[in-house]
Amino acid sequence: MPLASALSQPRPLALLDVLARAVAQLRQARAQHRAYVALMAEFDRMTDADWFDLGLSRHNARDLARHTVYGR
Structure with missing residues (x-):
């Protein structure tokens, strides 16, 4: 295989990299949900x-x- 074609192919991600990304995304989603719930509780007190x-x-x-926490 020539060097140019070897460099153009993406390297496979290691399983630990994939798991680390998934855990980070889960933590972010949980933090956003906690912020959403806290904001809704504050709105209920108003x-x-x-x-x-x-x-x-x-x-x-x-x-x-939803717009404040998730930006949508």
Whole structure:
């Protein structure tokens, strides 16, 4: 095999690299979920007057929390 074709082929990832990435993604997802749950709990503690002062509606709490935590 010529050197040029050997360099262009991707090297296979080691199993430990794949597992490390999966664990990191799981930890990130769990941290995001905890942040989402904490934000929703804080929203639940807010009064209607608090929502009005912010110019927001309680009906948009889930969308606001999702956008804040996950960026979607």
